[in-house]
Amino acid sequence: MRPKSITRDPYLYIFLAFALYPFYPFLGNFTSLGSELLLFFIFTLSFNLCLGYTALPSFGHGALYGMGTFGAALTFLHLTPGLGIGLSILIGGLTGMLGATAVGWLIRDKKGIYFAMMTVAFSQVMFGLCWRWDEVTGGESGLTGLSRTSFLGLDISGSVPYYYLCFGFFVVCAILIRIIARSSFGMTLQSIRQNPVRATYLGYNTGFYKFLVYALSGFFAGLAGALYCFLAGAAFADIFDWTKSGDVVIATLLGGGTASFYGPIVGSLIFLVCKELISAFWENWLLAYGLFFVLIILICPRGLLGLITDKDHTCGISKEKRES
Amino acid sequence: MMTRIGKLMVLICVFVLVGALTAPAAEDPIKIGIVSPVSGNYGDHGKLERMGMKAALEEFGSKVLGRPVELVVADSETNPDVAARRARRLIEVDGCKYLMGAVSSSVAAAISAVATENKVLYFATNGNSDTLNASKANTYMFHVAPSMAMLVRGGADYVAKNIGKKWFYITHDYSWGHSGTAWARASAKKLGVTEVGEIKVPLGTRDFSSQLLQARQSGADVLVVTMAGFDNVALLKQLAEYRIYDKMKVWYTLMEFVDMWPLKPEQRQAYANVEVYWNENDKTRAFAEMLQKNNPDTPCPMPLDNGTYEGWLAMKILLTGIQKAGTDDVDSVIKTIEGLEIKDNMRKYPTRVRAWDHQVITQIDLIKANPKATGPAMWDVIDEVDAATVARTKAENPINVSISK
Numbered sequence: 001m002r003p004k005s006i007t008r009d010p011y012l013y014i015f016l017a018f019a020l021y022p023f024y025p026f027l028g029n030f031t032s033l034g035s036e037l038l039l040f041f042i043f044t045l046s047f048n049l050c051l052g053y054t055a056l057p058s059f060g061h062g063a064l065y066g067m068g069t070f071g072a073a074l075t076f077l078h079l080t081p082g083l084g085i086g087l088s089i090l091i092g093g094l095t096g097m098l099g100a101t102a103v104g105w106l107i108r109d110k111k112g113i114y115f116a117m118m119t120v121a122f123s124q125v126m127f128g129l130c131w132r133w134d135e136v137t138g139g140e141s142g143l144t145g146l147s148r149t150s151f152l153g154l155d156i157s158g159s160v161p162y163y164y165l166c167f168g169f170f171v172v173c174a175i176l177i178r179i180i181a182r183s184s185f186g187m188t189l190q191s192i193r194q195n196p197v198r199a200t201y202l203g204y205n206t207g208f209y210k211f212l213v214y215a216l217s218g219f220f221a222g223l224a225g226a227l228y229c230f231l232a233g234a235a236f237a238d239i240f241d242w243t244k245s246g247d248v249v250i251a252t253l254l255g256g257g258t259a260s261f262y263g264p265i266v267g268s269l270i271f272l273v274c275k276e277l278i279s280a281f282w283e284n285w286l287l288a289y290g291l292f293f294v295l296i297i298l299i300c301p302r303g304l305l306g307l308i309t310d311k312d313h314t315c316g317i318s319k320e321k322r323e324s
Numbered sequence: 325m326m327t328r329i330g331k332l333m334v335l336i337c338v339f340v341l342v343g344a345l346t347a348p349a350a351e352d353p354i355k356i357g358i359v360s361p362v363s364g365n366y367g368d369h370g371k372l373e374r375m376g377m378k379a380a381l382e383e384f385g386s387k388v389l390g391r392p393v394e395l396v397v398a399d400s401e402t403n404p405d406v407a408a409r410r411a412r413r414l415i416e417v418d419g420c421k422y423l424m425g426a427v428s429s430s431v432a433a434a435i436s437a438v439a440t441e442n443k444v445l446y447f448a449t450n451g452n453s454d455t456l457n458a459s460k461a462n463t464y465m466f467h468v469a470p471s472m473a474m475l476v477r478g479g480a481d482y483v484a485k486n487i488g489k490k491w492f493y494i495t496h497d498y499s500w501g502h503s504g505t506a507w508a509r510a511s512a513k514k515l516g517v518t519e520v521g522e523i524k525v526p527l528g529t530r531d532f533s534s535q536l537l538q539a540r541q542s543g544a545d546v547l548v549v550t551m552a553g554f555d556n557v558a559l560l561k562q563l564a565e566y567r568i569y570d571k572m573k574v575w576y577t578l579m580e581f582v583d584m585w586p587l588k589p590e591q592r593q594a595y596a597n598v599e600v601y602w603n604e605n606d607k608t609r610a611f612a613e614m615l616q617k618n619n620p621d622t623p624c625p626m627p628l629d630n631g632t633y634e635g636w637l638a639m640k641i642l643l644t645g646i647q648k649a650g651t652d653d654v655d656s657v658i659k660t661i662e663g664l665e666i667k668d669n670m671r672k673y674p675t676r677v678r679a680w681d682h683q684v685i686t687q688i689d690l691i692k693a694n695p696k697a698t699g700p701a702m703w704d705v706i707d708e709v710d711a712a713t714v715a716r717t718k719a720e721n722p723i724n725v726s727i728s729k
Contacts, residue, residue: 026417144436
């Protein structure tokens with residue numbers, strides 16, 4: 001990247017803003033919210049590879065996140081007790097990928113609503129399994145005692161060190177996801193989104209591409225889930241609840257995931273921070289929250305970033321893409 | 325376009341910061357964080373427990389050690405992840421040293437994990453799971469509501485001796501429901517009760533016609549039910565519609581007043597274990613009347629339900645502990661609370677806090693719903709059991725989470 005393009009890169013500002021997060025007044029005290037935000041960024045960015053880039057309505061994405069959580073938690077408790085959390089996090093990511101691979105292969109050629117229903121069904125199956133299999137998942141009362149000890153020899157028991165661990169993961173994942181999105185693979189995905197029939201006739205195996213992006217997305221979602229279980233110190237079956245999958249869809253659409261690569265980040269920021277701030281001051285916060293969401297969707301149906309990017313659009317292709 | 329997104333990010337950050345700066349800063353009062361459902365399915369249960377907590381605080385003049393006490397409420401949304409985040413906010417941003425609340429056991433376990441990490445004292449008010457004072461027990465949590473072991477064993481004796489000896493189980497199909505049936509089964513063995521069948525019902529079931537048909541034909545004397553929430557409200561109605569009460573008695577291992585209240589009087593016929601009943605004695609009656617007078621907007625009349633009582637008790641134990649310890653240091657307060665006995669708890673038996681498993685022990689009531697009753701006096705108390713006689717013993721639950729072990 002040329003120096004000039006670095007200063008024009010939104011990532012620079014995002015990374016800077018979050019590198020300093022623990023030093024902000026008031027909100028900086030709430031370090032764990034910062035960590036959760038970063039993990040949610042990874043989650044929504046990975047989700048947007050499916051929804052925004054490939055138009056894959058993966059409405060059960062929470063299942064992949066949850067699989068990461070439980071994969072990491074079970075590894076930590078049974079395979080590597082007392083050791084660091086590094087391996088558990090990696091296995092968490094791979095578990096998410098495994099789930100996505102298994103389901104993705106089965107439903108890679110399903111279209112629209114059918115794909116969405118299958119992913120929702122998958123997350124419900126995972127919820128049922130987790131909620132009932134007391135011996136392994138702890139059932140209703142979940143798995144606890146995930147006290148994060150060290151990561152590659154570094155002590156991360158404090159909330160600020162853990163924040164920076166999450167920050168590190170976020171930076172790496174965010175860059176990787178953007179590389180994927182801008183690679184020729186990513187371009188193919190966009191062509192599938194714009195016209196799947198045409199993409200097929202051009203010789204692309206669209207089902208295989210969908211499968212691949214779903215699996216990749218599953219890896220990042222699982223990674224975020226794995227990091228989350230060490231933030232919470234616990235893992236519960238409720239993570240597979242459809243509301244978790246709903247949250248990520250809402251956050252992505254709110255920010256404008258279909259309009260811009262950075263939509264999910266803006267969306268999750270507003271989604272989580274507003275929720276926490278409003279709920280702290282008003283008991284009936286859900287009302288305000290719901291109205292806010294309706295308003296955003298009415299005013300800018302493509303999400304907040306849609307307001308900006310849509311001005312640059314001609315013939316459905318953004319200026320940015322025409323330039324690059 | 326790129327820089328515009330960058331600028332937008334900066335703008336959002338500034339906006340969030342400005343909003344945050346206007347928030348009040350932490351200062352002198354003793355702050356108690358309440359993580360409790362404000363919205364959603366269990367909003368009513370949450371309202372009741374907060375009502376109890378406030379009542380206990382008022383008894384102390386809203387002060388302890390000469391310092392004002394401030395309650396900070398956060399919505400748990402009955403979701404463990406959200407509850408954990410809210411609990412962390414109460415600790416990190418509001419500076420709460422004490423936490424309280426939770427209607428379900430999973431939420432309690434999640435908050436407990438946060439409390440332990442931050443060395444903050446937490447009172448699990450209204451989850452009845454056995455795990456809360458067994459595998460999930462820890463030094464920084466007290467379990468105020470009775471565990472399923474206490475509830476079921478508190479009623480099993482009377483039911484077997486006076487109601488019937490052929491039992492059929494209807495169970496919510498997850499760990500809490502299973503534990504209710506498991507304890508009933510263990511008691512049944514000792515009491516010479518025969519089991520004639522069991523049905524496990526998945527969470528979210530609202531139509532019980534096939535299950536009730538099966539129960540009707542089983543020849544049982546007693547239908548032992550461990551169900552909760554909206555599913556349970558649906559079941560309560562259908563028990564009457566399918567005329568189950570003509571065939572057999574129904575015994576609930578746990579019942580909430582607020583769940584049975586919406587039924588028509590003639591639909592209320594079951595036996596049930598409860599943690600408290602407002603019409604138990606003069607003191608509870610007076611307390612319930614006071615609650616009703618001070619809270620015009622209650623989910624049920626005479627709002628002294630299980631949740632209200634556990635909330636009240638948790639707050640009372642905590643404030644008594646702080647007062648006796650003479651300091652708000654968390655470890656000293658835990659030390660004082662372990663082994664604490666509270667006699668003025670409005671009940672026949674005193675409240676005791678066990679040091680080794682952090683279980684709070686009071687009393688279990690067995691009630692019979694009276695279909696002829698009018699108004700909120702819909703139950704009759706038929707048995708009061710000292711919970712200490714039915715709680716798990718050290719041999720049954722070999723743990724020790726006492727701070728001074």
